[in-house]
Amino acid sequence: MTSNEEFLPEEVTKQAFREKVWNYLEKNDLAAFPRPVHNRIPNFKGSEEAAHKLKEIDTFLASHVVKVNPDKPQETARLLALEAGKTVLVPIPRLRNGLLKQIQLPVGASNKDCRVGASRKGLELYGKPIGLDAKIKVDLVIIGSVAVSKEGHRIGKGEGYADLEFAMMVGMHAVDDDTVIITTVHDCQVFDSLPHQLFKSHDVPVDIIITPTQIINVTPRLPRPPGIIWSLLTEQRLREIPILQVLREQLMNEGKDCTLKEVGPDDDDEHLSQRPPVRPNRNRERRNRNKQRSRGDSDSQAPVEESAADGSDNIKVNGEHTSKSVPGDVTAGQRSRMFHRRRRRNSRRDSANGPVGPSPEPGVETNNAATLNCTKGEAENHIKERPRRRRTRKRPVELPASQSPENVDEREVQDPETSKDQYRIRRAHRRNAFNFSLRVDNIGTDVRVRELKAALAERGVRPKDITWKGSKGFAMLHFRNPDEHENIIASLQDIKLREEGETLLVQLAQPTRIEVTDISSL
Incomplete structure (x- = not known):
């Protein structure tokens, strides 16, 4: 992807470039699992070919300690490093309980063990945490990107973890200005240039860009982040990443300035504002609505006003007159809610055949758009709660010897008591067929x-x-x-x-x- 106007987003922001690349990958079917690629480091088709080009780079061949991010498109890069016998460091996802883990395979590991170690599962099986006081020297850093430029600028997925990881390694003296940074991306993720005003001193640049078709060496190199810039971090960011709190306490004990950014009530954290919105849990919302209906909460009851002017047996519910004779202690608000639920259940039939319900008495006006007017007996019928549906549990199916899968054809099996039992018997037969x-x-x-x-x-x-x-x-x-x-x-x-x-x-x-x-x- 070049810097032509047809590829540039209308809005000049990092998020606009991210959306442009994500949409382009999805629209042209250039993305691989997991999909959709939005709000991710995209796994692109050809990531394996791009990773194998690492063998053509002298820095990779001569490196001993390699730090590779845990995303899917860099899985082949982790595999190649493990097969070459290099020390592989992988950041803990989202820095939940630490910074880095070293993949330590068992003695005499096979190719299968290397493949497992290169996966997310291998990070849990073979990963050994590395403390902040560890004395390590990283020779090569391999990261993923959403968009990069041939000038060395990089745009990630917008949460800032790659920048924090590099800054923390600077504080550990694990990386320096000579550490080479490589990214593997699809060709469509490479721009000729990106607006320089979008990038700050904490953004991690890249030195080498590898695509499935080419290797791009960035010259001259862009400056690296000097370390953690505490004035850009907020209290909320520290609460989310406990290891940052530990590092800050250590530096404060050494007398260093670690003043955080002051966020006002109208300000947003840069990285928090770029996170994807939380998807609503539809099932939970549906259960909560059903519980409120069954309990008859007072918050959902409509305001009731008695008509004292004429002394009649009518009351006002939501501004409409209805009968006051209600059995027991059922309130008008409950009656209005029950009628509303009945109308929703029969909404399709009502729209096709007209209003459905008890016939009004002569001289009594009905209003289907508001609360129904009905007599005492009709109100009792409407207010009755619908019986709860009993949940049935699956029972284990016991097959007699005469109906074992070896002796009985599927068509000769007698009908069980329920259709569910019959379905489970057919599945048992198919499994043993x-x-x-x-x-x-x-x-x-x-x-x-x-x-x-x-x-x-x-x-x-x-x-x-x-x-x-x-x-x-x-x-x-x-x-x-x-x-x-x-x-x-x-x-x-x-x-x-x-x-x-x-x-x-x-x-x-x-x-x-x-x-x-x-x-x-x-």
């Missing part, structure tokens, strides 16, 4: 099931079902004809999902048939 299964190992964590299906189709193998466990590095192929397993295994020898990928290991899986016994016959 496969005669043999094949286990496929050495699947990369970034591989999708559609790639496996395409590779199987090229070799004429069409399983009846596939159990996909790509995050764990394997998949199960299920077949019906037991006489074909030798031919299928032979046809899947030396199969690869990608040219640079590993050869898949295909072997016969152990049967996991469920045996059901009728205990009444014992």
Whole structure:
């Protein structure tokens, strides 16, 4: 993406450039999982190819300690660093309980262990926290970006974590002006230039830009952040990141000035204002509305005014006259609410067939737009609460020996008591209908099931079902004809999902048939 006017946003702000890039990636189908890419460091198609270009950079080959961000598009970069035996440091997501973790694989780790260690799961399994007092020297920093310029300016997702991470490492003396910063992005994320007025002294620049098609060396290099600029941080920011509070206390004990930014009631934190809005929980709102209706809260009752002028048995509810004769201690506000709920439940039928409800007595006016006028008996019928629907729990299905999956055809099974039981029996039969299964190992964590299906189709193998466990590095192929397993295994020898990928290991899986016994016959 260049600096031509057709690509530039109308508003010159960082957020405008973010939205422009996110929308472009989604509209042109250049984004990969997870989607949508909005409010993320976007995972773009071709991130693996861009990461493999790291092998062409001398700085990466000569580095010993590499810091890589935990986002999905840099997963291949973490994998390459682990396979090369480098010390890999990964920031803790959102700095919730620390700054960095070092990925420490077990002794004699295989390629599969390296793939797991490069994933988010590996950060939890193999990550060892690094304290602020650790003596480390980072040779290379690899980060993700939303937009970059060939001049070295970088725009992140807008929350400022990459800037804080680099500034904290400056305070640890882990990075300096000689530390190289590399970013991997799609070609459409690269601009010829970005407005210089958008960038401040705390923004982290980049030295090398890698795309799936090119490597861009930035010359001259832009200055690095000098460290944490406390005057740009607020109290709310410190409450969200506890490690910042620890670091601030240490510096204050050393006599350094750590005065925070004063935020007035009308001011917003720069990073907080750029966060995506919280999605409303529709189910929770619906449950709260139902609880309020069932309890009959006094807040939702309509104001009631007695008509004392004529002494009649009518009262005013929301400005409308209605009957005052109500059974028990039911108030007019409850009656109005119950009538409103009845009208909502029959809104579709009412719109098609006209008003539905009790026929008014002669001489009594009705107003469907407001509260209905009805007699005492009709009010009793309307005010009755609707019975609550009882929740049914799933019961385990016990199959007698005569109806075991091996002996009974699905069409010959007698109808159970309920349709739910019948559905569960059919599922049990389908699960046990496969005669043999094949286990496929050495699947990369970034591989999708559609790639496996395409590779199987090229070799004429069409399983009846596939159990996909790509995050764990394997998949199960299920077949019906037991006489074909030798031919299928032979046809899947030396199969690869990608040219640079590993050869898949295909072997016969152990049967996991469920045996059901009728205990009444014992």
